[in-house]
Amino acid sequence: MLLKTFTLGGVHPEENKISSGQPIRKAPIPKTAVVPIAQHIGAPAEIIIAKGDKVKTGQLIARGQSFISANVHAPVSGTVTKIDEFMDSSGYRKRAIQIETEGDEWIGTIDRDEKIDATIKRSREEIIQLIKESGIVGMGGATFPTHIKMMVPQGKKADCLIINGVECEPYLTSDHRLMVERGEELMIGARILMTALGVEKAYIGIENNKPDAIDHLTNLSKRFPGITIHPLKVKYPQGGEKQLIKAIINREVPSGKLPIETGCIVQNVGTAIAVYEAVQKNKPLFERVVTVTGKSVRNPCNLLVRIGTPISVLLEEAGGIPTDTRKVINGGPMMGKALNSLDVPVIKGMSGVVVMPEKEARRPKISNCIRCARCTFVCPMGLSPYLIAQMAEARLEERAEAERIMDCIECGSCSFTCPSGRPLLDNIRVAKSKVGQIIRSRAK
Amino acid sequence: MANLLTISGSPHIHGDQSIRKIMWGVVIALIPALLVSFWYFGIGAFIVTMMAVLSCVVTEFIVQKFILKEEPTISDGSAVITGLLLAMNVPGNLPWWMVVIGSIISIGVAKMSFGGLGKNPFNPALIGRVFLLISFPVAMTSWPLPFQNRWVFTDAITGPTALGVIKEGLGKGDSLDNLMTRIPSYAEMLIGNMGGSLGEVSALAILLGGLYMIIRRIITWHIPVSYILTVFIFAGILYLIDPSKFIDPVFHLLAGGLMLGAIFMATDMVTSPMSKTGMVVFGFGCGILTMLIRVWGAYPEGVSFAILIMNAFVPLINKGFKPAKFGEEVKHG
Numbered sequence: 017m018l019l020k021t022f023t024l025g026g027v028h029p030e031e032n033k034i035s036s037g038q039p040i041r042k043a044p045i046p047k048t049a050v051v052p053i054a055q056h057i058g059a060p061a062e063i064i065i066a067k068g069d070k071v072k073t074g075q076l077i078a079r080g081q082s083f084i085s086a087n088v089h090a091p092v093s094g095t096v097t098k099i100d101e102f103m104d105s106s107g108y109r110k111r112a113i114q115i116e117t118e119g120d121e122w123i124g125t126i127d128r129d130e131k132i133d134a135t136i137k138r139s140r141e142e143i144i145q146l147i148k149e150s151g152i153v154g155m156g157g158a159t160f161p162t163h164i165k166m167m168v169p170q171g172k173k174a175d176c177l178i179i180n181g182v183e184c185e186p187y188l189t190s191d192h193r194l195m196v197e198r199g200e201e202l203m204i205g206a207r208i209l210m211t212a213l214g215v216e217k218a219y220i221g222i223e224n225n226k227p228d229a230i231d232h233l234t235n236l237s238k239r240f241p242g243i244t245i246h247p248l249k250v251k252y253p254q255g256g257e258k259q260l261i262k263a264i265i266n267r268e269v270p271s272g273k274l275p276i277e278t279g280c281i282v283q284n285v286g287t288a289i290a291v292y293e294a295v296q297k298n299k300p301l302f303e304r305v306v307t308v309t310g311k312s313v314r315n316p317c318n319l320l321v322r323i324g325t326p327i328s329v330l331l332e333e334a335g336g337i338p339t340d341t342r343k344v345i346n347g348g349p350m351m352g353k354a355l356n357s358l359d360v361p362v363i364k365g366m367s368g369v370v371v372m373p374e375k376e377a378r379r380p381k382i383s384n385c386i387r388c389a390r391c392t393f394v395c396p397m398g399l400s401p402y403l404i405a406q407m408a409e410a411r412l413e414e415r416a417e418a419e420r421i422m423d424c425i426e427c428g429s430c431s432f433t434c435p436s437g438r439p440l441l442d443n444i445r446v447a448k449s450k451v452g453q454i455i456r457s458r459a460k
Numbered sequence: 461m462a463n464l465l466t467i468s469g470s471p472h473i474h475g476d477q478s479i480r481k482i483m484w485g486v487v488i489a490l491i492p493a494l495l496v497s498f499w500y501f502g503i504g505a506f507i508v509t510m511m512a513v514l515s516c517v518v519t520e521f522i523v524q525k526f527i528l529k530e531e532p533t534i535s536d537g538s539a540v541i542t543g544l545l546l547a548m549n550v551p552g553n554l555p556w557w558m559v560v561i562g563s564i565i566s567i568g569v570a571k572m573s574f575g576g577l578g579k580n581p582f583n584p585a586l587i588g589r590v591f592l593l594i595s596f597p598v599a600m601t602s603w604p605l606p607f608q609n610r611w612v613f614t615d616a617i618t619g620p621t622a623l624g625v626i627k628e629g630l631g632k633g634d635s636l637d638n639l640m641t642r643i644p645s646y647a648e649m650l651i652g653n654m655g656g657s658l659g660e661v662s663a664l665a666i667l668l669g670g671l672y673m674i675i676r677r678i679i680t681w682h683i684p685v686s687y688i689l690t691v692f693i694f695a696g697i698l699y700l701i702d703p704s705k706f707i708d709p710v711f712h713l714l715a716g717g718l719m720l721g722a723i724f725m726a727t728d729m730v731t732s733p734m735s736k737t738g739m740v741v742f743g744f745g746c747g748i749l750t751m752l753i754r755v756w757g758a759y760p761e762g763v764s765f766a767i768l769i770m771n772a773f774v775p776l777i778n779k780g781f782k783p784a785k786f787g788e789e790v791k792h793g
Contacts, residue, residue, distance in 0.1 A: 024786055029473055107467070186473065258786065271787040342466050349472040356467050370472075377466045380474050383533070384578035388482065388729040393680075393736075398785035400734060403778075420785060428471030435477040436578075442469045 019224055021249035022259040025396040027429045029186050029252055029350060031225060035309045035316035036189040040197055042320045043306075043333050045120055049092045049324030051077065052104045052112040055363040056153040057160045058084030063113060069096045074123040074300050077113055080151070086161040086364075087151035091302040091322035094118040105346045105353060105360045112361070115324070127297040134204050136211055136295075143212040143295055150294035151301050151364075155286035156180060156191075156255070157347055159365035162287055166212050168276060175279040177210050177218040178264055179288055181233075182248060182255030184223055185348025188368040190305040191285040193318045195222065195229035198289055203233070203240045205288035208295050210242065213281060218243045219264045220285075225250045252350060253427040257282045259396055271423050286367070301364060306330060310371030312338035321362050328358040330369055343377035345370040350428045380437030391430035391440060397423045401430035405440040408447030417451045424448060479577070482729075483537030485678045489669035490544050490724070496651075496665040497658035500606035501552035505658050511556050513543030515563035523572040538577050542566050545585035548659025548720055549764070550592065553604045558596055562588040582771045583731045586764045593764075603655035621656045622649065622715045626707055627760035636704055649714040659720040663713070670723035679727040682739035683746075687722040688713060690747025698755065706755070718750065721763035731771045738774075738781035745770045 054060035061078035071077060071090040078088040098114035122128065138146065148163035168174050179202070183191040195202060206218045220237075222230050224247045234245045246264050248254050258269045260282060267278035275282055283291075286304060293299040302323050309316035314335025321330060327344065331337045337358070345352040346366055391401035399420055407416040421444060430440040497505045520539040524532040546566050550559065566588030574580040593600045603621055620628065622643040629639040644654040652662025659666065673679045695709035712718065717725075726732060726746050733742045746766045753762025 024784065027475065029475065262786075268787045271785070273787070342464070343468075343472060344465055345470075345472055347470075349470070351470050352472065353470065354465070354467045354472065356465055358465075372472060376473065379468065380478065383479055383536070384576060386479055386482075386578040386730055387732075387734060389734040389739075390477065392734050392783050395783070396786065398783045398788075400782060402734065423786065426470070432471045432473065432475050433477060435479050435482055437474065437478070439469070441471065445469060 019247055019249040020263045021251050021254060022262045022396060024398045025394045025429060026251040026253070027394050027432055028250070029432060031250070032186045032311070033189050033192070033225070034187070034311070035307050035318055036192055036226075038189070038193070038317045040193050040305055040318045040320050043322070043325060043330060045092055045117055045322055046325040046329050047117055048097070049115045049117065049322060050102050050112050050326070050361040051088060051091060051115065051324040052102070052110055052361065052363060053078045053088055054110055055088065055159060055323070055365065056086040057158070058082070058086070060111060061085055061088045063099060063111075065096055065113070067096050067099055070094070071096060071115060072121050072123045074126050074302055076300070080148070080161070084161060084164055086153050087149060087300070089151055089300040089302045090115060091324045092117040093121040103357050103360055105355060105363060105366065107353075107356050126299045132200050132204070133296040134200075136204070136208055138208075138211075138295055140212050140214065143208055146295050146298075147212075147291055150290070150299070152287060152290045152294060153301070153364050154284055155290060155304060155364060155367065156284035157351070157365045157367055159363075162283070162291070165281060165283070166209070168213065168281075172276045173279060174213045174215050174276060174281055175217070176215050176265065177206065177213055178260060178280055178282045179206050179218060179220040179285060180255055180257070180260055180282055181220050181222040181226075181229065181285045182260060183226070184250075184252045184255040185350055185352070185368070187309050187370045188307050188348045189309070190307045190318055190367050192226050192229055194285050194289055194305055195226070196232055199229075199232050199236050201289050201292045202285060203236050203243060204296065205290075205292035206243055207240060208291055209281075209283055209288060216242050219246050220244070221246045221248050221254075221260050221264050223248050223250045223254055252429065253396055253425065256396060256425050256427060258425065271420060304362070304364060304366070306362060306366055307368035308334040309368065310338065310373075311376070312340050312373050313371050314338070323364060324361045326359050326361055327355065327369055330362070331358065331371070338371060338373065340373040341371050342374040343372040345372065350432065351426065379439070382438055383436040385436055385438060388435060390433045390435065394429040394433045396427060396429060397425060399424060401440045401444065404447070405430075405438065405443040408443040413447055413450050413454055416447050417454070421448055421451055422455070479536045479538070482678055483541055485676050486541050486673065486724070487537055487544065489672045489678070490541075490548070492665040492668045493548065493659050493662060493720070494544070496662040497548070497552065500652060500661060501604055501658065504604065505552040507556065508550060508552055508554055508559055508658065509544065509547040511559040512547035512563050513540055515560045516540070516543035516546065516567050519564050519567040520572065523568055524576070528572070528576070533577065536577065539567060542571065542584045542588075545659070545724060546588045548724070549585060549589040549657050549717070550600065551603050552658050553602070554592075554599055558592055558599060561595075562592045565591045578730050580730060581774070582768055583725055583728050586725060586768050590764055590768065603657070605655045606653050606661070621660070621760065622654060622711070623754065623760040626711075627754075630705070636707060640707075646710060646714055657717060657720075659724070660717045663719045666719040666723050670719075673723075673727075679729075680736065680739065682736050683727045683732060683743040684722045686740040686743030687726055687746045688718065690744045691718060691750055694747060694751040712751070712754070716754075716761045717763040721750070721767055722746070725763070726767050726770070731774060733774055733777045733781065735778070735781050735783040737783075738777045741777055741781055742770055742774065745773060
């Protein structure tokens with residue numbers, strides 16, 4: 017069978033899914049948790065507790081402000097010891113709540129029964145409300161508040177849901193493990209999302225390098241009408257939202273528009289399971305699965321981690337920090353962010369921690385562009401990275417905008433491929449933020 | 461430990477491509493054609509090749525080290541390729557000092573004066589070749605015949621190329637049937653048993669190198685295929701119009717520098733377009749110009765000029781033929 021995929025560009029980085037066989041296990045609850053109030057795209061949440069307050073696990077501690085924002089809950093039980101600026105995974109100091117752990121007492125409203133509840137009793141509005149209250153955001157890394165994504169704008173209509181189980185980033189295996197171990201909850205989560213959207217069809221896209229997940233979910237899907245499983249060709253960035261929509265339903269999101277233009281909504285596997293927990297078990301989002309891996313890591317693993325746990329605790333769980341460590345990445349090696357400290361806390365959008373040794377952390381030497389055109393061949397958005405990067409270096413933001421710089425999804429395929437080792441994406445990223453400013457000032 | 465962490469933007473991994481790998485890959489692809497030329501033209505071919513490579517590399521080194529005062533990058537292999545390609549474009553008995561002059565022009569003028577690798581608008585080896593052709597027309601058009609005096613340099617028995625025979629003959633009013641008896645058979649032309657530049661002789665050896673480069677993904681098929689196909693169709697149409705005045709298209713594929721040009725010269729990434737459609741347009745233009753020069757121009761062979769002229773059009777092609785963008789039009793399947 018010819019596997020589905022997207023048509024433009026793409027690259028094939030080494031997969032390195034070394035932790036794919038490791039079942040999810042619980043990481044220890046940290047002694048102190050640091051919970052940033054801005055773990056999502058949009059306005060930071062407003063803190064509703066004070067220093068010295070006692071909190072329980074799952075208790076609301078910061079409420080989502082304005083339209084685009086998300087609630088934040090206590091991931092541990094204990095005493096609030098500090099509300100201050102803490103270094104977060106972006107490298108900036110941002111406002112966060114520090115909680116000193118005492119035991120692990122959950123709020124009473126959470127249904128802690130392990131039994132899977134497959135009956136959907138909630139209405140559309142109730143589901144969206146529960147998602148909002150539970151503080152769920154896109155868990156693939158984008159961290160866009162899920163309840164907003166689920167509210168289809170006036171005049172638009174959704175006709176299908178796509179669940180993103182692609183996990184095309186090298187090394188990462190958290191979604192893979194979730195699909196294998198918590199497939200049923202995932203399917204119910206998908207049904208809940210379908211109910212909320214009022215659609216009859218859902219597609220789960222999975223790269224073909226996860227045959228166990230594909231088989232397991234295909235078997236389960238017999239019990240869940242409307243949900244079909246789609247094995248996809250292994251090609252990066254297959255998990256990009258636009259690339260996934262193109263691959264599965266062959267529709268292209270128009271430049272500058274949202275996926276809803278094509279009539280579909282995409283949600284990550286982790287998000288769907290969080291939705292299941294929120295709607296069926298009344299459990300807010302305060303823990304997630306994080307892959308802790310790397311070639312020199314002694315025990316690469318997939319951990320169920322409380323939000324706010326310091327990265328260093330996860331590395332201890334994976335057998336300690338390797339001596340040759342030079343770079344630690346929040347996320348995968350293609351799109352993740354390099355961390356400048358191991359004290360930063362886990363946040364809702366952190367799907368993995370990849371540890372890189374000296375040898376791999378080094379960037380190639382930069383030479384002249386030899387105009388080989390490989391960057392244009394691999395760009396999944398059909399852009400000309402060499403040209404946009406040149407314009408970016410020359411500060412020609414307007415021309416870069418005309419070349420559709422804002423379409424760039426920052427997948428990194430261009431920099432990955434460039435034989436001259438040119439930092440194409442670095443330059444594009446800088447210009448993108450400037451073009452963004454220009455566009456915003458124009459709108460005023 | 462924590463303050464030793466490296467911070468940089470994504471992506472944090474890099475594919476295995478490098479300039480060095482690409483360039484040395486091209487050198488490997490040239491080996492069959494080189495061996496064939498040594499076999500047919502003997503020691504002369506070997507001396508010309510070594511001379512060209514050496515003087516190209518030395519020129520680049522001197523310019524980088526003493527004029528531009530930058531780190532020499534001769535080990536990237538690009539100067540070696542220019543040297544090899546220049547050698548492939550000249551007769552095997554060319555005096556050594558002409559080879560040196562050609563190399564200095566190729567590297568010194570056509571490449572380094574524009575800023576070195578990646579900055580030159582024209583194919584350096586072709587600039588060197590055309591400079592030599594205009595400066596030393598006699599030496600550049602007396603082609604040693606294969607298997608003659610393989611162990612002697614510069615003193616070979618020479619003769620015109622097949623393209624030269626046809627062009628000159630038709631100009632004098634000879635009939636094509638008559639001229640056909642004076643050129644090698646197509647089978648001989650395919651394996652290279654004929655007079656010509658070192659790299660013009662064996663279409664087969666060049667094709668082999670081209671296939672290697674496509675499999676190794678050093679080049680894509682777009683330029684060679686569109687170039688060769690355009691020449692074939694153009695020549696085919698002329699042949700269908702009047703077979704007594706125009707020679708058949710197969711001849712045009714096998715004779716002269718078409719294969720070398722289409723596979724090794726036009727595909728030079730620095731001087732060719734940046735999108736696949738652009739590459740097809742570029743190949744098409746090269747094909748048309750090659751045929752116009754071969755049939756109606758002053759020179760019997762037009763590949764070098766055709767490619768150089770199309771090199772000049774590359775910026776325009778890049779502007780006009782960008783890659784197809786995602787989400788350009790709304791498609792609902």
